[in-house]
Amino acid sequence: MTDKIFWQDPYLTTLDTHLTGVDGNEVTLAATILYAFSGGQESDAGSIGGCTVQAARCEGHEIIYTLPVDHALKPGEPVRLRLDWPRRYALMRLHFAAELVLELVTRTLPGITRIGAHIAADKARIDFVWPTHLTPILAPVLAGAHALIAADHPIYSGFTDRAAGRRCWQIEGFARVDCGGTHLRRTGEIGPLALKRRNIGSGKERVEIYLAPSTGTTGQPHATL
Numbered sequence: 001m002t003d004k005i006f007w008q009d010p011y012l013t014t015l016d017t018h019l020t021g022v023d024g025n026e027v028t029l030a031a032t033i034l035y036a037f038s039g040g041q042e043s044d045a046g047s048i049g050g051c052t053v054q055a056a057r058c059e060g061h062e063i064i065y066t067l068p069v070d071h072a073l074k075p076g077e078p079v080r081l082r083l084d085w086p087r088r089y090a091l092m093r094l095h096f097a098a099e100l101v102l103e104l105v106t107r108t109l110p111g112i113t114r115i116g117a118h119i120a121a122d123k124a125r126i127d128f129v130w131p132t133h134l135t136p137i138l139a140p141v142l143a144g145a146h147a148l149i150a151a152d153h154p155i156y157s158g159f160t161d162r163a164a165g166r167r168c169w170q171i172e173g174f175a176r177v178d179c180g181g182t183h184l185r186r187t188g189e190i191g192p193l194a195l196k197r198r199n200i201g202s203g204k205e206r207v208e209i210y211l212a213p214s215t216g217t218t219g220q221p222h223a224t225l
């Protein structure tokens with residue numbers, strides 16, 4: 001089982017660990033700071049022992065990383081992991097922006113159904129089943145999100161079931177939501193947002209979320225070095 005350090009410290013940008021398995025160009029690690037696509041959040045970019053990670057996927061409690069075929073790493077070998085922090089931080093900010101927007105949309109329109117979500121480094125999207133345009137609710141949802149961001153609430157992240165690897169985030173007095181993604185420490189780190197509505201088929205509505213170029217208070221990453 002890969003020890004998922006990105007949960008206990010999502011601001012850590014380097015980690016010394018070792019390889020637990022090597023199968024061709026696929027490797028597993030004792031511990032990791034490199035997130036693998038899950039819950040709609042894209043995989044991190046980074047390197048393992050100097051080799052660029054090409055893909056990452058979850059298999060049960062393990063994460064399998066794909067490296068270049070000529071990687072030459074051996075099982076048991078100590079390796080240093082490096083995380084592409086600017087990309088991860090954009091993913092974390094858009095991820096939490098999407099969490100806030102989802103909560104506010106579902107409170108505004110009880111009965112709305114979320115059918116998908118995707119968090120990339122340039123934008124996030126949430127897809128819903130809803131019979132009419134979501135445009136009229138975008139302004140109040142954006143105002144609600146900006147109020148939560150301006151309040152700079154602390155965000156608690158922790159296990160709901162450690163053995164099963166289940167996690168949640170919580171903002172005191174606002175919401176507690178199950179999620180295994182990487183989460184910010186404070187809502188102020190998101191900064192200003194923009195929302196866009198798209199129709200993606202009959203009875204389906206998409207909300208796209210963008211970060212404004214100017215950011216809020218930035219979280220400080222740190223390295224083990």
Ligand SMILES: [Zn+2]
Nearest residue numbers: 099179180181
């Ligand atoms: Zn989440």
